[in-house]
Amino acid sequence: MFRLLTRDLRLAVRAGGGFGLGLAFFLLVAVLVPLGVGPEGAVLARIAPGILWVGALLACLLSLDRIFALDFEDGSLDLLATSPMPLEGVVAVKSLAHWLVTGVPLVLVSPVLGVLLNLPVQGYGWLVLSLALGTPALSVIGAFGAALTVGVKRGGLLLSLLVLPLYVPTLIFGAEVVKRGAAGLTVGTPVLLLAGITLGAAALLPFASAAALRVNLR
Amino acid sequence: MLLSVSDLAVARGGVTVLEGMTFGVAAGQALILRGPNGAGKTTLLRTLAGLQPAVAGAVSVPPEAMAYAAHADGIKAVLTVAENLEFWAAVHGTRGIGAALEAMDLVGLRNRRGAHLSAGQKRRLGLARLLVTGRPVWLLDEPTVSLDVASVALFAGVVRGHLAGGGAALIATHVDLGLGEAVVLDLSAFKARAAAGTGAFDEAFG
DSSP: OHHHHHHHHHHHHHHOSHHHHHHHHHHHHHHHHHHHHOSOHHHHHHHHHHHHHHHHHHHHHHTTTHHHHHHHHTTHHHHHHTSSSOHHHHHHHHHHHHIIIIIHHHHHHHHHHHHHTTOOGGGHHHHHHHHHHHHHHHHHHHHHHHHHTTTSTTTHHHHHHHHHHHHHHHHHHHHHHHHHHHTTOOOHHHHHHHHHHHHHHHHHHHHHHHHHHHHHHO | OOEEEEEEEEEETTEEEEEEEEEEEOTTOEEEEEOOTTSSHHHHHHHHTTSSOOSEEEEEOOTTOEEEEOSSOOOOTTSBHHHHHHHHHHHTTOOOOHHHHHHTTOGGGTTSBGGGOOHHHHHHHHHHHHHHHTOSEEEEESTTTTOOHHHHHHHHHHHHHHHHTTOEEEEEOSSOOOOTTOEEEEGGGGBOTTTTTOHHHHGGGO
């Protein structure tokens, strides 16, 4: 299992693209939105939580099809499915690798982008916390979508359409945490719900993803 | 019997291609699967590997016994030969890739990246993976594709060594591997009646 994680991380680093693309997209959104909206600080501060969360979510979506498609094309997925590792474990490890490569850089860079969007000072901690809590759910849910569409040529469109509605709860509660945090309100409820979504998705979805993969490998 | 199959029927794309198959493979035995394109060789091997369910019948094997080698070798272009092989060794909980590299004549290529290998070298790496799985039953789907004559002989030697060590192999191939002791199973004897009239259709499933 650990070797699969290190292999996936090594592949992502050597092949480039993978996490650079998501990060660059996130950066572009955060840089372009203030230019498009205009320099009014109050407006930017109001939309900052939503924009940052939507940007992170779409950046995450960009690299989802790589989770299984590359292994499917070169035959590794067949070989992993016949290996001693349970397929559920393979899915969980590959989701984790996707999060480490895509989600973690987004979390780390988000405070810098918060400055560009004039996020109120008290919101930064909550921004980082909400992304750290929410992005694992994005990776796990995304892996489920990727598993469903793994055999489909050019399945990116289908994957986005399948996954976007599943991302909505994470987006709502994630942005709500930042919004309330920035306004100085209590954030307990959305934080707990966000954590609940992530934990629930991480606990249940690998089983669904593995089942979808088994069907697609036939 | 290491592997025994009774009254097995397998389907591809919803069409039953082979049915009524009953055979066994003992330790030290190789079974060559013969049949024209679309006969169901790949489908049979994938079913035995557990990648797809059987339509009918039963396959009995010890758990974790099958090592499957398909048309695609599962080689990562950005990893070196040694890294590719070490990964599969780690996944299967075995140690040491030296013997496998030597057996398939890959020692000189160990630090070469997958992207820079020729088709035949990739194939040799894909077959070396079988050695690091440590599993007794090899399911080989056209193992000699893109191998030169010397490499085919090399591979036949590896298979012979595996059989001598108590392993078994099912090999779908059109090429004579020079395994004189192997039993040949002609799959056309098990062709499913329903599929008989759809020759042009199941051609696609070679």
